[in-house]
Amino acid sequence: MKLDSKRTALIAGAALVAAALAFALSRAGFFSAPDISSLWSWSLDNWETTSVGASGDAVRVAHEPLALARNLALISAAFIGVLLGAPRVVEIVTRSGRAGAATEAPEDLVKTRRLIDGELGTILSLVRSHLDSNKTYSAALAKGHRELAATTSPDQIRAAIVLLIAENQKMLRETEEHQRRLEESRRQITELRAELAETQELNVRDSLTQVFTRRHFDETLAREANAASATESALSLIMADIDHFKKINDGHGHLIGDEVLKNFAKTMSKHVEEKDTVARYGGEEFAIIMPAVSFAEAKLAAERIRAEFENKKWAIKGGAPIGRITASFGVAQLAPRESAESLLQRTDAKLYVSKSRGRNLVTVDTDTTPR
Numbered sequence: 001m002k003l004d005s006k007r008t009a010l011i012a013g014a015a016l017v018a019a020a021l022a023f024a025l026s027r028a029g030f031f032s033a034p035d036i037s038s039l040w041s042w043s044l045d046n047w048e049t050t051s052v053g054a055s056g057d058a059v060r061v062a063h064e065p066l067a068l069a070r071n072l073a074l075i076s077a078a079f080i081g082v083l084l085g086a087p088r089v090v091e092i093v094t095r096s097g098r099a100g101a102a103t104e105a106p107e108d109l110v111k112t113r114r115l116i117d118g119e120l121g122t123i124l125s126l127v128r129s130h131l132d133s134n135k136t137y138s139a140a141l142a143k144g145h146r147e148l149a150a151t152t153s154p155d156q157i158r159a160a161i162v163l164l165i166a167e168n169q170k171m172l173r174e175t176e177e178h179q180r181r182l183e184e185s186r187r188q189i190t191e192l193r194a195e196l197a198e199t200q201e202l203n204v205r206d207s208l209t210q211v212f213t214r215r216h217f218d219e220t221l222a223r224e225a226n227a228a229s230a231t232e233s234a235l236s237l238i239m240a241d242i243d244h245f246k247k248i249n250d251g252h253g254h255l256i257g258d259e260v261l262k263n264f265a266k267t268m269s270k271h272v273e274e275k276d277t278v279a280r281y282g283g284e285e286f287a288i289i290m291p292a293v294s295f296a297e298a299k300l301a302a303e304r305i306r307a308e309f310e311n312k313k314w315a316i317k318g319g320a321p322i323g324r325i326t327a328s329f330g331v332a333q334l335a336p337r338e339s340a341e342s343l344l345q346r347t348d349a350k351l352y353v354s355k356s357r358g359r360n361l362v363t364v365d366t367d368t369t370p371r
Helices: 005-028 036-041 065-097 099-103 107-149 154-203 214-231 245-252 254-270 295-310 340-356
Strands: 047-052 058-063 235-242 277-282 285-291 321-323 327-333 362-365
Touching: 214 235, 214 277, 214 285, 214 340, 235 245, 235 254, 235 295, 235 340, 245 254, 254 277, 254 285, 254 295, 285 295, 295 327, 295 362, 327 340, 340 362
Parallel strands: 327 362
Antiparallel strands: 047 058, 235 285, 235 327, 277 285
């Protein structure tokens, strides 16, 4: 069950004031002291207990209620600080794993990360401020305890209790302000993280075709190749290139060329699964990473993409037909102990075999011998 922080603080403050009042009244003689065995349940005085250690010797244990309360408050605040600082630690570790990408991050990505760092810094400052408040509060309680223990005058007792109540109210106000500011920082960080995720997603997507970028392709291929080698599972790669794309750009303009690129990317994405990665490798060249897919299955997918793209009817709006546009493909499967770079080279080589044999073809490298 989750308790409201204000209510918890009120209960704790009221308990401390009640304990101080009971102790003071007892010292002033307003009522007789209770049984010694139950003194610990209400007194702020230190006490000792005796127990038998493992060696059989008597061990005396000193108990200090105020010190215990102070230490618990400090430990709790420190624990909160660790929890609040954990996202920053995760972010630092994550950044260290992709140092190269971080140095080339776009300006808006760097700006968003800087804002998140600023908010996390604000939270840490609030935690430090709360620790300082706890120290001041503990010192005030200790002072009130000393004053109550040293006096029997009702007026002095009343003044000491007023001091304790005032300190408790001050602590409540500071806690409420800390809670408000922490909630505001939490909300800001949530918004900034959403913005950061969106910016990172845009950063790995090609702005024209909306498939993944070359950088994301390189990172994904290396990761999937390592995973496939570790689990001895299949990993296939398709490389594709739009035939005579320069002629399309030169003859019909770059706007038509852009439409061809977008349509080809959409056609490729249509014939793969969600786990597969479609990327624009460069210019009019594309690639598909297909985990847990054999070269035979990858060849079928490439054939479906080739056939659908070949059968599209292209025409300029309000103008003459453009004619047939085709694409060439190379397919290969990761061999045992083969690197991602080697798989990419073999697949690219088969793509150029398709080009040299007349284009509009799918050529497969069936060689999966250990490398």
